Amino acid sequence: MKKMIIASTSTVHGSSYLEYLLPTLKTHFKGVKQLLFIPYARPSGISYDDYTTIAKNAFSTINIDVKGIHEFENAKEAILNAEAIFTGGGNTFELVNQLYKNDVLSTLKQVLDNGTPYLGTSAGSNICGVDMKNTNDMPIVYPPSFTTLGCIPFNINAHYLDPIEGSTHMGETRETRIKEFHVFNKTAVLGLREGSWLSVYGNQINLEGTYTARLFQQNKEALELESGVEVKI
Known part of the structure; x- marks a missing residue:
């Protein structure tokens, strides 16, 4: 049975790394002594070691040790044997x-489907969907495929932003980009605002946190989902 927290961001304004999520994570990872961290996304190009240290410092406050996947000789074995897994943004x-x-x-998909507790933030949340086509990131490298874990039946647009009233910015909004996506793709997209996350237990997916989320489906009007509701596609 899947047991996942899929968060828009690791850090909300005015707080330290993962601080806003720690009460939830303490329950989510109850009984876990060591967590496997996947630092592959390298925000700002930092090293795997430096990124792992950031995660280690945050989880030490809830008495969980962290070890980076790059510290193991065999990455597959590390995933198969992990008590819990966190993929950072x-x-x-x-x-x-x-x-x-x-x-x-x-x-990774195998162990998550079998119930290894998981946390994803930002990029680590993007990979939980059907594919990575709704990321906001620059294509700095060319992966072999855009297909990702498919642990949830829709895609995530993390750090979702609403249009700012009165803004003179002439670039496309997130909603515009997602509408472009839906010209060619049927997959639903959830715009997940910072400070919100999904809790996934088995096949039930609930929206949690401070804000509403915006659900986009092909050929339908976008819907605002209230925090606490089950997300159904």
């Missing part, structure tokens, strides 16, 4: 590229 293209390069995408 950064660049989704590079994250997916490394998951394919290390041949661990299918292994």
